[in-house]
Amino acid sequence: MTQSRFILSRRTLLKSAAAVTLSTPMINRAWAADPVEINMLAWYGHAEPDIVGEFEAANNVKFVPKYYAGGDNMLALISQSPPGTYDLILSDAEFVQQLNAAGYIEPMDASLYPFDDFYPEFQKFPGHWVDDTLWSVMVRYGLLGVSYNTDVLTKAEAMSYNAFWNPKLTGKVGHFDWHLPSLGQMSLLNGNKSPTPFDIDEAAWAAVQKRTLSLKPQVGGYFDYGGTFSNLKNGEMLAMVGIGDWITGVLRKDGAKVDSVIPEEGGIQWTESYSIGKGTSKTEIVNKFINYMLSPAGQVKSIEMAAYPGLSPTKSGWKAIQASNPDEAKRSGLIEGAENDPIKMFKEGRIFYRDTPKQQTLEDWNDFWSEYKSA
Amino acid sequence: MTEGSRLYRLFWRLPLIVWQGAFFVVPVLFLAAMTFWLVKNYRMEPDFVLTNWEKVLGRGVFWDAYWLTLFRATLAGILASLIAFPAAYTLAFRSSESARRFALFCLIVPFFTSFLVRAYAWQVILAEGGPINAVLGGLGLGPFAMLNSGFGAMVGYLTLVLPLVVIFQTWSLSAIDRNLIEAAWNLGASPRRTLFRVILPAARTGIFVGAIFAFILTFGDFVNPFYLGGSKPPTLSILIIDTTKSGQQWPRAAVVSMMMILTLFATTAAALRAAYRGRG
Structure with missing residues (x-):
């Protein structure tokens, strides 16, 4: 019969200490503060890992989505929720002013967003502005035909x-x-x-x-x-x-x-835009996320979104997708002068x-x- | 009855009264009140106007959907009862106790899966390129448009209610006193006469209750007419969804719901009266 014995030798002690030291990052990670939850009201797919995963990991946040299909459906959901329920609202552009009229969204500081990088057609997009006050920022769009x-x-x-x-x-x-x-x-x-x-x-x-x-x-x-x-x-x-x-x-x-x-x-343009929910206490991180999505890397994610693809309103987004995924850039017409170039169709007056x-x-x-x- | 025994009985009845009050009576009263509210700027505001009732009941679309829903629910109840009966009869009179238990277990198993998943499975099966049309095509028939039609919706309805109706009928048939059947035979009744004069009247309650359940479940169902019927034409449940999309018209959707509830009350009361007619 063998007898198990545990002897804490100096060597064992050192090995154990080294193991604990090496695993400290894991422990730190586990002990880190709980991620900040960002409640997002959006079409399906916008809070899935392919879109928000990297941002969540880098900023210790967690998106909690409530998905809808159609602007009427979105208004139904938000009208039944108390103010402050949603920090970030992805809305179809045509419903932004209804969100505004009903008092569901906050005005936005236009200087925080890269409007210079937007194609001129989208810089002062109808429905997003009331006079000089910005209520929503376009993040992607697409064409219906x-x-x-x-x-x-x-x-x-x-x-x-x-x-x-x-x-x-x-x-x-x-x-x-x-x-x-x-x-x-x-x-x-x-x-x-x-x-x-x-x-x-x-x-x-x-x-x-x-x-x-x-x-x-x-x-x-x-x-x-x-x-x-x-x-x-x-x-x-x-x-x-x-x-x-x-x-x-x-x-x-x-x-x-x-x-x-x-x-x-002609075709119909759908437009998806971010607004900041009324009463949110997370404006800063929400603005950071909006800018992340408008960055070239964010726009590539948006163009390639697994749930459904969208087009980029920014010039740097076009360049980024041309460099990272030329086939997708060609397929979706994000190449200046291409047959299916959406900006060309706008200029021809074919898109409403x-x-x-x-x-x-x-x-x-x-x-x-x-x-x-x-x- | 003494005061003590009255309190004792009330004590045992109280959970049901509280439950029904909190989760049925209060919500229905709220729904009824909502039918008189108004929507202003996408928000409901309490009021007392008849506009919503006038608007909904004055539209041909509502009545089209109403009669269609009533027809489909009635048809589903009848079809489910007719299809279920041979199976229930076999389980009640021609199967061993263990076989009956196993069969009843098998009838419950489908409820373990989400009904939406089963509806999606039917989409594949009923599609023009699906297995049924493939087999029929091999016989030189078709293809038949089964999906996105009234037929597709009915297949879905029967998938939903048939196991339940078989269970109700089996319980009801199993409870029939065998001496009554033997007496009918001894008195020279034919199998057909025994079925119609002895078995069916004795099992009437279970058969009616099964049909009522089929009717109720089908009448309010959204999944089948939407995913297998292609919303074509819309039933009342689809009309509710459409109405809420119309600038947040929840009060008008509540009118449609109230009409559904009133119809179910009336139908169920009539059916139960027929089921228990002549019984103490």
């Missing part, structure tokens, strides 16, 4: 919103279930470009409704974020109204035969930013959307 299955439609066929009425797509046209992008595209198809597809009089609004209802026989369903992905991927839907590369870009990476184009009638209806109420548009769905 015709999204289609490349086995069924050619690019030439997809270059008009009329493609949705193509007999090859009967029963196979899907809608992203949000009235603004779909009705905005119908408005563009009707030629409502001046001033914008969302600023239309009653006669034009009636025409948009008529045009939309005529699409009904083609429609196969109305889908949320997940449903849009799965139905395009499994070929259940062959074209989708109201979306763009933010969906098809992800699916293409996965091998799906889908693509998006900006048709001749998604907005809330100007001459009707949001409720009017949504009520029609419900009627359309049940027609």
Whole structure:
């Protein structure tokens, strides 16, 4: 029978002391203060590790996301929360002034952000400013057009919103279930470009409704974020109204035969912007994060975001993606003068930013959307 | 009854009364009050106006969704009851005790998984490129558009309620006094006559309760009409979501909810009355 013995020799003591000393960083790390929580209200994916992981590790913060799909959904969530619930709000640009009017966001100090690096089109973006007060800072944007299955439609066929009425797509046209992008595209198809597809009089609004209802026989369903992905991927839907590369870009990476184009009638721009939540006590770290996301490294993360890709509003963001991922820069048109260069399309007057209806109420548009769905 | 025994009974009833009061009566009263509120600048403000009721009940969209939801829930209740009965009958009368226990366990197992996951699985199965259409294609049939249709939604409804209905029916059929069935046989009743004159009346309560549960679960379901029916056309649950998107119109969504609750009350009361008719 053996007997276990423990003798604390000088050598053992030294070895133990050395081990403790070497592991001190780990202990320090474990004993470090709990990370500061930043409550973020955002579209899905914005607080995932591929976006915030490095910032969290470097600044001892932890993002706590509440995800939504659609500006109306965001307003619903924030209106049910007490002031100070959210430190950082990622909003669609068209809802920023509604957040402002309802008192949900703080004014921002424009001198803290690199607006000089922004393309001129985005430096004083409508909806982000009231006179000279800044309420939100654009971090990314994207374009909505015709999204289609490349086995069924050619690019030439997809270059008009009329493609949705193509007999090859009967029963196979899907809608992203949000009235603004779909009705905005119908408005563009009707030629409502001046001033914008969302600023239309009653006669034009009636025409948009008529045009939309005529699409009904083609429609196969109305889908949320997940449903849009799965139905395009499994070929259940062959074209989708109201979306763009933010969906098809992800699916293409996965091998799906889908693509998006900006048709001749023009495209709709979605815009995502950061605002600071009213009553937050974490303004400093939130501003640091916004600047991190606007830096070249942050913009590359945004462009390559796993949940859905976006375009960069900054010149340095374009340069950074061209250097780090030329294929993605080419695919998303972030090369000056490229065929799908979004700035070129802005200059040509082909892009209109998604907005809330100007001459009707949001409720009017949504009520029609419900009627359309049940027609 | 003495004061002491009354208090004793009240003591045991109290948890249920408190629970129902706190988690059903109070929320429903709040919901009812909310139907009279107004929304100003995306915030609800307490008020007492009939605008929301007029707006919702005055719209054809609401009634379209209402009748569709009622029809689908009724159909799901009937289909589930009809499909479940042979299985329940076999389990009650043609299976050993251990086989019945195992089968009931198997019927409970699907509830271990999220229903959303099961709905997504059906999306794959029912898709045009899915396995069902692949098999039918091998036979020279199809492809059939099963997903994003009323059929797809009904498949989802039955996935949700069928195990529950089989369980209810099995319990009900198992409780039938076997002497009654033997007596019917001894008196020369045919199997069909025994089924319709003895077994079904005796199991009526369980069959009705199973159908009511199927109706209730289907009537308020959002997942199936949205993910398998493609929101086409919308049911009441989808209409609630759409209404809340319309500038925070929670009061109008509350009107739709109240109409659903009133319908469920009326239907359930009528069904239970039919189930227990003639019983003490």
